[in-house]
Structure formats: structure tokens, C-alpha cells
Amino acid sequence: MEIILEEKDAGDWSYRGEGAVNLVLAYTGSSPTFSGKIIRVQKVVKNGSMEETERSVLSKHESILWKDAGSIVTSPNKEIAEQMYVQSVMIPLLGSEFVDPGVRILVSRGFLESVERDSLSKRPGSRVKAANVDCCADSVMLMSDHSVFPQGASKGAPCITVEIKPKCGFLPSSSFMADENAIKKNATRFKMHQVLKLQQLKVQQLSKYDPLDLFSASRDRIHEAINALFATPQNNLRVFLNGSLIYGDLGGTKFDEIEAFEDHLKSFIHEENGLRSFVHLIGEAILKLGVLDRLLEIQKLDKIDVEGVIHAYYDIVSQPCKLCKKFGENQQSGKYSSLHSIPVDESLKIVRDYLIAATAKDCSLMISFRPREDDDPESHYRTICLGSTKQRFDVKAYFIDLDMKPFNKMEFYYELDQKIVNSYKQKVGVEHEAANKGTIEGYETGY
Ligand SMILES: O=P(O)(O)O[C@@H]1[C@@H](OP(=O)(O)O)[C@H](OP(=O)(O)O)[C@H](O)[C@H](OP(=O)(O)O)[C@H]1OP(=O)(O)O
């Protein structure tokens, strides 16, 4: 008989955290079916009207875009289409080892309403303001809780999990980028976006993290990236001990005291400088599992940058290209005309690849460690040895949030990109001016 979560079951699920699109709840009850599991519950934007047709099917253009990708298009509703996207698009690219596609389970409206009520006090105000639980959904995604190891052997051993949102790990080199945006070839999207986020008060300080370091495959640079993530975790780093947050910001909870975090590490890493060793442990896991290499390749499916892709988008939606119109006939007959003269299948591939890359630029990675004792039975996990203490750890890694990015976000993507590069150029311009002024003033006062 198919399981349906009803209102009476809601008390067994407790708020874990959320992103922009999903609320995540962990199971706290005693049923073996759900032990060690979480559910991802879709949210719906507040004041945004969602038509019934929008909920149940892909848009017309999405159906064309994904027509050859497994059964995404024939899925009976959007939730199943999302799951098919992970199965038919992301797993073949990322490999199945690090992806848990999850299963959908049915829920009643009463369950969702109850979950919404119970989690309200734990949710951050900004997220509550932006979206509610989508109480009209009829299913949620059930997945393993990747912040713990499944119960079994080594039961009772502590588990530490680090969650990293690596963001885009390469610099674009597309010739379709406007000359005045050449700065994009030298400054990462992450670094530039930080400037805009600071202006918009979305972050309190500029992050020290550089995604190019994390993806570099160089041990020292990876350590540098992880240290920077600890210095400015924002939404790029979280650490869990046995499923509970101990460092970083999740939902309404925030832990940013590095000393308190190091105290937690003491029971896990038998060394004074636990943080340094933990950073090494994460670095070894990234290198040994090779888990970021494939992700980077998928991110690089964004070959021509949004400044090129947007032209293909207008051809697909059969609208006059707003960019070519804005920048005039010269540009139209210039470098963008080649994009406007390709067959529609090629335009579709360009946009499809861009959206797949967008998923890979936005997902997160959860890497878990559990100490292994010499007399522990054989483990099917990979093992990492920490050089400094000679301790051995089981390690596992999973990507989370491999959601399909909506086709109708393309114009938004282009506009956000321009906003990011403009605010960064402005900042760099102001700094140059200030530096020049300083030199001139120094020159003047020096004589
Ligand atoms: O555009 P970006 O790079 O800011 O990424 C968005 C994320 O912002 P970030 O910069 O990581 O804080 C953003 O994360 P937050 O809400 O800021 O935690 C979302 O992940 C968003 O994706 P979606 O709307 O949930 O599909 C992300 O949007 P997509 O670009 O992945 O669609």
C-alpha cells in the first residue's frame, strides 16, 4: 500500500533548514522506514500566483527544451519532472556515486499545513517573507539525510559533515561577452557578486572565498579556499555534528564562533589544532573522491556565457532579440548575427547546456566523515587517513539541490549578470580613482 503522510505524522518531522525553493525537514520519529531520512518540501513564492497548469506541467518551451531527456516531459507533474531531471540529465553527467535521486512520497494537505505552522517560528524572517510551503502539492521528496551515515556498522561513532556550496569554478572566455565586460575574464562571478550582495545588504562583508582555489586540484589552494570558507561561511559552508548544525548559518540558526567549533572537533580529531587538521581532511576528501572535477566539467557547459546564450533564447521564444535591438544594427550584423542564424536545434542545445550548467553552479556538496577504529568491520566507504594523528575516517559525499533551472529565468539571468558586472566595475573604478587621487595628493603634499 502506498504511504501517505497525514496531518498526524507532521509531529515526527522537524525543521532542518531551507533554501530559496525548498523547506527541509528531518525525521525524528521511530519508524524504520523514515529513520535517517529528510523530506524536501516545495515552497511557493508569496503573492506570486501559481496557475494549476504551471504546477502540473512544464512550460511550452521547457517541453521542447527537454523533449529528448528521458521522461521529463511526459511526467504527470512538475515534482516528478524535477526528479526525472536528476535521473535523466544530472546523474548521467555527474555519475550515480555522488547523487541520491530520492523518491517522491504522497502527502495530504493537512500534513503540509501542519508542517508550515510548526516550522514558522524556526524559519528566518527573510525566507518567511519570501515564500510559504506549497500546501497544494501532493508529494514531497524523501531522501537520505546526508548529514549522517546510515545506521548499521559503527553505530554510535560521531559523524561530522561539511556542506559546501562551491558556486562557479571557472572564468568565462566567450567572445560573445561585450568588450566593456572584459573584466569577467579576470574576476570570478562569485567575487563580483559579493560586491552587489554587500550593496544590497544581503551579506555583511565580502567573502574571502575564491571558487577557483577550491576547484584548482592543488592541495594548498584547496586548503586556502576552505580556510576562507571558515572565515566567511555565508551560505557556502555549514558543518553538522550528528545532523545538528555546529558551524555556519542555516534557517534561523547561526554559529560563527570558531573557538566553540574547535571544541566540538576535540572529540573527533585528537589534536590541539583541530581546525587545521579538519581543513586537511576536507581537502583530502575532495582530492581523493575527485568529486569536484566532474562538477566543473558540467559547469563549463556554459560555453558562450549568458551574453551569448540570451540571443539563442530570443530565437527560441520567437521574439525580436532585445539586445540586438538595443545595441543597434552594427552589433546585429556583427558578432551576434552568427548566433541568430543557427538552426533552432542548436539554439535549444545552447540554452539547455546553459541551464544544466546553472544547476551545477548552484548545487551543494555534503561530505561526511566518521572515525574508524582498527577493529571495525570492513567498511564499504572510502577511507582517509589524517597524516598528523594517524586517525582513519570513513568518508562519503553527496551532491544536493540538483534542481532544474527554469527556462523563463533566462532574461533574469542576463539582467542579473549585467547588474553584477556593473556594480563590480563601478567599485573597481572608484578604487582606481581613489588610488590615483591618493598618488596625486601624495605627490602634491610631498613637495
Ligand atoms: O544566481 P546566483 O548565483 O545568485 O544563485 C542563486 C542563489 O544565490 P547565491 O548567490 O548562491 O546566494 C540562491 O541561493 P540563496 O537563496 O541566496 O541561498 C538560490 O540557490 C538560487 O536558486 P533557486 O532560485 O533556488 O533556483 C540561485 O539562483 P540560480 O542562478 O542558481 O538560478
Ligand SMILES: Nc1ncnc2c1ncn2[C@@H]1O[C@H](COP(=O)(O)OP(=O)(O)OP(=O)(O)O)[C@@H](O)[C@H]1O
Ligand atoms: N539530503 C539532505 N540531507 C541533509 N541535509 C539536507 C539534504 N538536502 C538539503 N539539506 C539541507 O537543507 C538545506 C536546504 O536544502 P536545498 O539546498 O535543497 O534547498 P533549496 O531551496 O533547493 O536551495 P537553493 O536556495 O540553493 O535553491 C541545505 O542547505 C542542507 O543544509
Ligand SMILES: [Zn+2]
Ligand atoms: Zn541578438
